[in-house]
Each structure stands twice: as C-alpha cells, then as structure tokens.
Amino acid sequence: MVTWTIAIAMLSLVMVIGAILNWGPVIQTVLSYMVLLVALAILHRIWSKTKAKRIEILEDQLNEMLEENKRLKEKAAQKAK
Structure with a gap:
C-alpha cells in the first residue's frame, strides 16, 4: 500500500507544480493517472483480501482431510490387529 501512496x-506534486506553472494538459493527464492509480489500488486491496480468504478456506479443507486420513489410518491399524 505504501507504493500506491x-x-x-x-x-499530486506534479499536479501542484503544473497548477502553479499553468499547465492545463499536464494537469488533465495527471488527474487521469491518479484516478487510474486509485482504482488499481482499490482493486488490488480487494483481490488481496479475497486471496487471503481463499487460502484460509483451502487450509481448513486440508486440515479436515488430514484429520480424516489420520482416523482412517487408526481404523486400519485396529483392524490389522
């Protein structure tokens, strides 16, 4: 998030300098880049949160599968005795 900031x-600094020096087209270009950067930052944050949630779900599923595997091994060991 620091790089986005x-x-x-x-x-913003370029825009302020452009406003002082009266650069109309530069200000418009910088504004459009700023809007694009803000949109990308928001999308990146959303994607990161959903990725973390997906990883959490997969970890839960893996833990359930490992527990089931452990139970099945114990049952097989008991039957073998």
Missing part, C-alpha cells in the same frame, strides 16, 4: 503523492 508514494505514486499518488508524486502525481
């Missing part, structure tokens, strides 16, 4: 801060 730095990128937006740098674009």
